[in-house]
Amino acid sequence: MLMRRAGSGAVPPARPRWRIRPAAWAMTARCITAFLGNYAFAATATSLTARLLPIARVEATVWAMILSFLLYAIVGLWCFAEASLARVAAIVWGGALLMGAAVWLIGVRP
């Protein structure tokens, strides 16, 4: 589906080889972002949530952990629903970096 969108418009039956490759690279990047980048995103998002929720730390930790899979699934699917790969990469990798930095700066709950 995304391959077709990347090719845009009427697709000639035999596309030249060089036009397929960027789309394949883009799809690889998208998959890696959805699989690994998304894990970093979910890990940092849930860590930050667990650290900041103003409830007992064991409760905050467990809520964040059990909701992490829902976040991972939805963000992972969004990675394929969103047309712009640049936006996908920026939000997933950038978000992971920002939230990871925030967790690191705030430090472990005393």
Add this chain to the structure above:
Amino acid sequence: MIRALRQSMAWIHGWLGLVAGWLLFAMFATGTASYFRPEITRWMQPEIAANRTAPADAAAAAVRHLQRVGADDVQWFIALPDERTAVTRVFEQPKPAAEGAPRPRRPRAEELVLDPATGDPVAARDTRGGEHFYRFHFQLQLPYPWGRWLAGVCAMFMLGAIISGVVTHKRIFADFFTLRWNKGQRSWLDAHNVSAVLALPYHAVITYTGLVTLVVMYMPWPIVANYPQPARFAQEAYGLAADVEPTGRPAPLVAIAPLVRDAERRLGGAAGRLVVSHPNDAAATVTVTRGNGASVAARGVSATYSGTTGRLLSASAPPGAAITTANVLLGLHMAQFAGPALRWTLFVLGLSGVAMVGTGLLLWTAARRRPGATPFFGLRLVERLNIATIAGLPLGMAAFLLANRLLPAGMPGRADAEVAAMFWTWGAAALLQCARAPRLAWRDLFALGAVAFAAIPIVDALATPRLAAGDPLFLAFDSAMAAMAVALAFAGRRAARIPAAPVRRSARKVAHA
């Protein structure tokens, strides 16, 4: 917008399902069998009669035995029998080797299987029993931690496939009532939709709760952000008492049975597990945990007693909302609370999961086959893997159960040999089917599976007296095996038929794969 979303979700649904489908099929099949884990174990050890001993008496008998064989152990872990489990299982944690002596790589807990009434080790054939399917279900016979991670990735793909499948689906309610037989690809799509939609809440819950069972492994980072010492998390979350150091002063252990009875009164349910720390030391403690049959929430509550005076030291506080939620999710997955009727219902729902994954895999090939055209490599590969998994796995599972009856009871290493029988049979079936045309390969493997499952009750009746004696467990188990044989024979008959004419509508419109 909605259309584009649906298209992208259909695309990802097809790929998620294809990549993880074969392992998910195996996970669903062995997981569904695991609803009857203790029953499978009991069937595989026909020498052991059903348990009639109360947990407190079984605990006392086990401790009597442990006092003889491991009085100076660091810890005894005792899993008590109940209506479903016929034996007491005991793990000893022996004292570490003295300083200076060559250290063994972490003392490994040896499991002992004891008779609940006498406390003596039981004499029964060596087998993994239902534990084998259960372990395979989430470890996939791979070394730790790779099997668990792979199972987790598959479960995550499943969750993604469920959500994207629901988004893709335009007529979710109409499909409730739609099943068109013998229409080729259209029938596979209908079958996939019916099996998926009918049991959708079950599939969603079982997938999510499956992920939650190993959440501490898959997503430990919130713990790292909140706990300088992650071990503290386990203590707070599971209500464990902090470890105490042994004093080195010997002191006799109190009588266990009254402690267990007291704990059962306090905890409001039969005792399931018992941990004795530093037995025969002045600092000994006895922790009694309620069995999982008493409530939906897994990880029952516990009470800890002094091992020398029998005084109650602490009882687990009622857990908070998040812990309770996690325990309920865990309990829903393990279903140890379920009585026979609910257990069979869950078993049937599990089979609907097997059907959903299987029909989804078949749909992938049906949607891409063109009449008259030579199938491309990917299509042939997927088809062979489908045959190997859908028709081959049942054959392997039957071989595991048959090996249990056919291997000599006293054979050394027979537990491993049973497991080997399953994988060698499965592997051989997966390879040999490539020599046949796909349609014949489907038929042959299903037929072999039907014969193997039909053989199980016959071999059981010849090898052990339990079926002839009318033991209800053996009657139910062997009837289920006969039903499997009928189902596989039916599948084989269908597979042997010439496929129906291709449908008129273009493949792209029909298949959302």
